[in-house]
Each structure stands twice: as structure tokens, then as C-alpha cells.
Amino acid sequence: MQLTALRARLRFPAAVLAALLQRTPALRVAILAADAVLESPVGNMIRAGAASLAALGAVDSVAGATTYTLSTGSPGHPSPYSVSAGSQIAAVAFALQANPATAAPPESWTVTGTIPPGLQFGTSGDFITSPGFVNTANPILEGTPTTPGAYTMMLQAFEGTDGMTEGADTSSDVFTYEVIVNGSPTPTPTPTPTPTPTSAGAPAFTTQPISATVTGGTVALDAVATKSPTYQWFLNGSTPVAGATGPILLLTNAAASVGTYTCVATNGGGSATSGAATVSLASTTNIGRLINISSRAQVGTGGNILIAGFVVGGAGTSGQQPLLIRASGPALALSPFDLTGILPDPQLQLFAGPTVFATNNGWAGNALVAADAAAVSAFPWTNPSSHDAALVETLAGGGTTAEVSGQSGDTGVSLVEVYDETPAGTYAPATPRLINISSRAQVGTGSNILIAGFVIGGTTSRTVLIRASGPALAQPPFNLTGILPDPLLQLYSGSTLLESNSAWAGNQAIASAAASVNAFTWTNPSSNDSAVLLTLAPGAYTAEVLGASGDTGVALVELYEVP
Numbered sequence: 304m305q306l307t308a309l310r311a312r313l314r315f316p317a318a319v320l321a322a323l324l325q326r327t328p329a330l331r332v333a334i335l336a337a338d339a340v341l342e343s344p345v346g347n348m349i350r351a352g353a354a355s356l357a358a359l360g361a362v363d364s365v366a367g368a369t370t371y372t373l374s375t376g377s378p379g380h381p382s383p384y385s386v387s388a389g390s391q392i393a394a395v396a397f398a399l400q401a402n403p404a405t406a407a408p409p410e411s412w413t414v415t416g417t418i419p420p421g422l423q424f425g426t427s428g429d430f431i432t433s434p435g436f437v438n439t440a441n442p443i444l445e446g447t448p449t450t451p452g453a454y455t456m457m458l459q460a461f462e463g464t465d466g467m468t469e470g471a472d473t474s475s476d477v478f479t480y481e482v483i484v485n486g487s488p489t490p491t492p493t494p495t496p497t498p499t500p501t502s503a504g505a506p507a508f509t510t511q512p513i514s515a516t517v518t519g520g521t522v523a524l525d526a527v528a529t530k531s532p533t534y535q536w537f538l539n540g541s542t543p544v545a546g547a548t549g550p551i552l553l554l555t556n557a558a559a560s561v562g563t564y565t566c567v568a569t570n571g572g573g574s575a576t577s578g579a580a581t582v583s584l585a586s587t588t589n590i591g592r593l594i595n596i597s598s599r600a601q602v603g604t605g606g607n608i609l610i611a612g613f614v615v616g617g618a619g620t621s622g623q624q625p626l627l628i629r630a631s632g633p634a635l636a637l638s639p640f641d642l643t644g645i646l647p648d649p650q651l652q653l654f655a656g657p658t659v660f661a662t663n664n665g666w667a668g669n670a671l672v673a674a675d676a677a678a679v680s681a682f683p684w685t686n687p688s689s690h691d692a693a694l695v696e697t698l699a700g701g702g703t704t705a706e707v708s709g710q711s712g713d714t715g716v717s718l719v720e721v722y723d724e725t726p727a728g729t730y731a732p733a734t735p736r737l738i739n740i741s742s743r744a745q746v747g748t749g750s751n752i753l754i755a756g757f758v759i760g761g762t763t764s765r766t767v768l769i770r771a772s773g774p775a776l777a778q779p780p781f782n783l784t785g786i787l788p789d790p791l792l793q794l795y796s797g798s799t800l801l802e803s804n805s806a807w808a809g810n811q812a813i814a815s816a817a818a819s820v821n822a823f824t825w826t827n828p829s830s831n832d833s834a835v836l837l838t839l840a841p842g843a844y845t846a847e848v849l850g851a852s853g854d855t856g857v858a859l860v861e862l863y864e865v866p
Contacts, residue, residue: 383481388451392422395444397478399460409460412437415749416456416853419482421449424456436798444482451486455479455853459749505573506532510550510802512564512580515764515838517557518590518732521819521865523766523812523836524552525802526577528568535569538562540579551812551836557582589730591765591841592617593737593864594723595679595758602646602717608708611719614739616700618866623697624735625724627675628653630707632717633689634682646707646715651692654704663692664710671695679722695724700735723760730761738864739820744848746787746858752849755860759841766838766865768816769794771848773858774830775823787856792833793847801844804833805851812836820863836865 386392399409414424415434423430423446426439442458458478510527526534527550536547539562544552554560561584566577602609615624632646650664666672668687675695676683684691690710707717723737744753759765773787793803807813809828816836817824825832831851848858 382479383453383483385483385485386448387485388421388448391447392445395480396441397443397458397480398441409440409462410438412439412442412458412460414442414456414458415849417454418444418456419448419450419452419454419484422446422482435800444480448482448484451484454482454484456482457749457853504530506530506568506570506575508566508568508575508577511578512552512566513801513837513839514581514583515557515840516583516585517764517766517838518585518587519556519558521766521816522554522557522560522582522764522838523816523865524554524564524566524580524582525835525837526550526552526566526568527802528566528575528577530570530572532568532570532574534566536564536566538564540565549810549812551810553812553815553836554582558584585763587762588732589728589762590732591759591761591763591839592723592730593740593757593765593862594760595721596737596740596862597718597720597756598740598742599716599718601715602649602707602709603714604709604712608706609717609719610707611705611721612702612741613705613721613737614702615698615735616738617736617864620700620733620735622733622735623699624737625695625697627672627679627681627720627722627724628694628696628705629672629676629681629720629722630692630705630717631684631720632691632715633686634684634691635716635718637685642716644715646709646713646717648690648710648713649692649717650708650710651694651719652706652708653694653696654706655701661694661696663694665690666693669693675722675724679724681720681722698735736864739862741859741861743857743859745856746790746848746850747855748850748853752847753858753860754848755846755862756843757846757862758843759839761841764838764840766836768813768820768822768834768836768861768863768865769846770817770822770832770834770861770863771846771858772825772832772861773856774827775825775832776857776859778826783857785856787848787850787854787858789831789851789854790833790858791849791851792835792860793849794835794837795845795847796839796842802835802837804835806831807834810834816863816865820865822861822863 384395397412413436414431418424418432418434422444423432424444425431425437425442431437456479458480506528507530508526508528510525512524512526515522515524528534534548534550536544536552538544544564552564552566561582563579563581565579568575568577596613598609598611628651630649630651632649635642635645648664650662652659653661666684666689672693672695673684705719705721707719709715721737725734740755740757742755746753769792771790771792773790776783776786789805791803791805794801807825807830813834813836814825846860846862848860850856
């Protein structure tokens with residue numbers, strides 16, 4: 304009996320994947336690109352309601368709210384804007400006209416795409432040189448371009464700061480601006496002299512390793528540098544770590560790996576040393592673990608309903624886990640969210656394989672649901688007669704599929720949430736926990752990228768593998784069309800970018816971690832599928848998936864606990 308249960312747990316991620324890729328081919332997740340975690344991933348997913356990808360198209364503002372259109376804030380600089388490398392450009396200012404005209408101007412912008420090297424976006428004291436947030440009403444592009452090429456940027460303005468909406472949840476449409484940098488002087492047939500070793504420039508670290516306190520198991524430290532260097536990790540400043548010659552240091556036995564680690568990146572121009580990260584051990588039963596996973600989507604009919612697959616288990620666990628699972632529809636139309644186009648009558652069903660074992664289509668003010676929501680800090684449902692649906696379940700180790708559909712064939716936006724209800728102070732390492740979630744979405748541009756939010760609870764760090772599959776979905780056994788050809792995966796803590804990846808490059812640490820959690824195999828090491836593997840402290844995190852070059856298509860995001 305135990306062997307059968309173990310096999311079921313090992314097989315379930317593939318079963319969840321099959322449901323996401325085959326059972327719901329038109330699943331669409333509608334989450335704003337600009338969101339960063341504040342109070343919780345759930346709150347930010349809901350607050351992102353101003354721009355959502357719906358079955359009928361893009362909705363860029365709440366009905367009756369302020370809208371913005373691009374004005375002539377940059378006269379003389381149409382898109383594409385042509386400039387010569389090495390020549391300082393005239394400042395290109397971007398401004399918006401508000402409708403109604405009495406409305407306040409936007410307070411922040413988000414920039415995606417590629418900013419030409421040598422140029423910076425923002426205002427004095429708030430410059431960025433790579434995609435991110437610009438906290439100003441009228442951002443300015445200026446500087447001296449250094450590298451010839453064609454560069455495309457996508458900009459979107461928001462009513463609030465840090466690329467977030469406030470009040471009426473107002474955002475602009477996405478504006479595209481192209482800069483063409485010409486070579487200067489014009490190249491001649493004269494052969495270019497062979498560069499000296501110092502002409503390459505030394506590498507610089509863009510991702511620093513993060514210290515981790517764990518009880519054992521696997522620890523992953525990441526350090527990524529520019530300019531195609533080689534890597535070597537060191538323990539306690541001087542001892543080379545055998546075989547640690549990549550950007551990810553995977554320590555499979557943390558108990559035997561305590562110490563301080565640094566990474567040295569080297570190329571022909573020199574070397575650079577990363578910051579130090581300390582791996583330490585703690586003795587606690589309140590270990591780091593996933594305690595909340597959420598997803599918001601446009602719910603259609605037939606194959607276009609919302610499905611969230613999750614796995615309960617963990618190595619060495621037994622028994623059952625109490626969970627609160629909610630499907631919000633009408634609650635999203637109330638203050639403070641005030642969303643339109645919500646699913647008026649959500650039906651929540653839980654499946655074990657093909658079998659339905661629980662159903663709800665109206666919470667009816669259930670006192671247990673309300674109490675449990677308060678205990679896990681879920682946002683309150685204020686209308687006891689609403690058709691929002693919820694289930695309180697205690698599940699054994701294994702996989703569950705939560706399906707959200709319109710009870711009467713209705714359609715609209717719904718939010719599904721899964722909360723760990725293990726009482727505070729009672730968790731033990733043998734207690735089952737959430738260990739995997741997967742979601743598939745149509746990834747667009749601007750505000751229509753895919754965002755997955757999750758929360759790590761407990762008192763110690765937890766190692767996670769996050770994958771963004773695009774090209775891999777076009778290969779057997781899935782053979783999907785319309786995939787996202789070049790997924791870029793970015794991981795944020797609040798508004799801080801922790802790490803990004805746009806091609807996994809056959810990284811052996813990624814492959815090893817994927818095999819250890821029974822993720823489906825990526826067979827092409829040259830594909831643009833993206834992944835990050837790292838150990839994170841308790842807190843709330845956001846994983847964003849977008850097209851690295853502004854491309855669009857279907858992508859799959861997966862989050863795994865790595866034991």
C-alpha cells in the first residue's frame with residue numbers, strides 16, 4: 304500500500320502537466336506584468352485588474368476610469384529613432400495625455416524589451432539601463448549609445464508608483480519605441496586588429512549568491528556575470544570547490560557543506576569576485592515550505608475553464624494536510640478591488656485523477672471558511688450570500704486538480720487560491736506540505752505576461768526550481784503549436800529582481816534538480832527554455848514569464864520544492 308502511494312506521488316507532476324497541456328488547451332492566465340509582491344502575491348494579482356488577457360481580447364482599463372494616450376512629448380524623435388554610435392542623443396521625453404483632461408498624470412512606467420547599451424531611461428536620480436520600473440510622470444531616454452543595432456522597447460504608464468495601479472486601477476496601453484543605432488564611423492574593408500586581452504573588459508556580476516539557513520538537504524547558490532566568463536566557486540575564500548565551474552553551485556548535502564562561498568568569474572579582460580554567501584544549519588521543526596499558491600484566469604466554457612494542479616507530499620512525510628481552497632468571482636467586484644468582467648457564479652470542483660471528490664458553488668457565509676480565511680490571512684469575503692466558492696479539505700499525500708467553471712455556463716475572471724492550514728506551532732518535518740504547482744498561459748506583451756506568485760513559510764530557507772517552458776512544449780510528447788519561442792524568466796522579491804534567465808543552456812544543475820523532482824525532461828540543451836534554481840528565505844516571491852524579444856505564445860511555468 305505504501306509503495307502504491309509513493310508511486311502515485313512520483314507520477315502526479317506528469318498527470319498535472321497532462322491536464323494543463325491537453326485538457327485545457329485554451330487556458331488563459333490574466334495577470335499584470337508590472338505587479339511586484341507587497342502584502343501577498345494574491346493581493347497584487349487582484350490589484351492588477353486594469354489590464355487582463357481575456358478570451359475576447361485585451362482590456363486595458365476599468366470602465367469609467369481614467370485612460371492615457373501617448374502625446375507629442377518627444378517631438379522630432381519618431382519611432383524608429385536613428386542615432387550613430389558614440390554620438391550623444393537629444394533627450395527623448397515621453398508624456399501622456401489623460402482622459403478626462405483633469406485627471407492626474409501617471410506616476411510610474413514599466414520598460415520591457417532592450418534598452419540600447421549606453422542609454423539610460425528615467426530622470427535624474429532614477430535611471431535604469433535594463434528593463435524595470437521608472438518612478439516618474441515623464442521618463443527621459445538619454446545618453447550615448449555604444450553598440451550598433453536595432454533595439455525595441457515597450458513602455459506602459461501607471462497611476463501609482465513602482466509600476467503599480469492605485470485608486471481606479473488605471474494603466475495605459477503599451478507603447479512601442481524603437482531605436483536604431485548606426486555604426487560610426489562606417490566600417491571599411493580594412494581588417495580589424497586582433498584585440499589585446501584587456502580590450503574585452505572584466506566581467507561584472509548581475510546576480511549575487513544569497514545566504515541560506517537550512518536544516519539539511521539541497522542548497523543552490525547562484526552567481527551570474529556578464530561577458531561570457533568562466534566560473535570557479537570557492538569555499539571560505541581560498542579553497543576551490545571541485546567541479547563547481549558554472550553559475551549555479553548545487554550543494555546536495557548541506558549538512559556537510561557549511562561555510563562561506565564566493566564565485567570568481569574570469570574572461571580575457573580580467574576577473575571579478577561575487578559577494579559572499581554563507582550556508583548555515585539550524586535545528587528547528589518549523590522548516591521552510593510552500594504555504595500559499597494562487598492563480599487568476601479568464602474562465603470560459605468547455606476546455607477553457609481554470610485548472611490549478613498542486614501536489615501535497617514531501618520526502619519522509621505521512622498523514623494528511625488541511626487546506627483552504629477558494630474560487631473568488633463576485634468578491635473581486637467589491638471594494639477595494641472593484642474589478643469588472645468577473646465570473647458571477649463560480650463552481651469549484653476538486654479531482655483525484657478523473658474522480659470528483661468535492662464541489663461547492665456558494666460559500667453561504669460558512670463560519671468555518673471565514674475563520675480559516677482569517678487564520679491564513681486571506682482577503683475577507685464580506686458578502687455571505689455571494690456565489691464565491693470555497694472548500695476546506697484535509698488531503699493525504701498526492702496530487703489534486705482544482706477546476707473552476709461557471710455554474711450556469713457563465714464566464715469571467717476568477718481567482719483560485721490554495722492555502723496551507725497547518726496550525727501555527729504544530730508543523731513537523733513529517734507533516735505533508737505543498738511541493739509543486741504548474742500553470743500554462745498565453746503570454747503576451749506589456750501587461751499580458753504571466754506571473755506566478757508563491758509564499759515560503761517557516762523559519763528556514765527552501766530550495767526551489769522554477770521553469771518556463773516554451774520550445775520544449777513543441778517537442779514530443781506534447782507537440783504543441785503557437786508556443787512562446789524565447790521565454791524570459793524573472794524572479795522578484797518585492798520590486799527587487801533576484802535573478803533572470805533566458806536560456807537554460809543545458810545547465811547540469813538544472814537538469815539534475817529537474818530529475819530529482821520528476822519534472823519532464825528538456826531534451827535540447829540549446830533551446831531557449833528558461834529556468835532558475837536557488838535557495839530562498841521565507842517570504843513572498845513573484846516569477847514573471849515574458850518573451851525575451853517581445854515574442855508571444857503559450858508557455859508553461861512550474862514551481863517545484865527541491866528536497
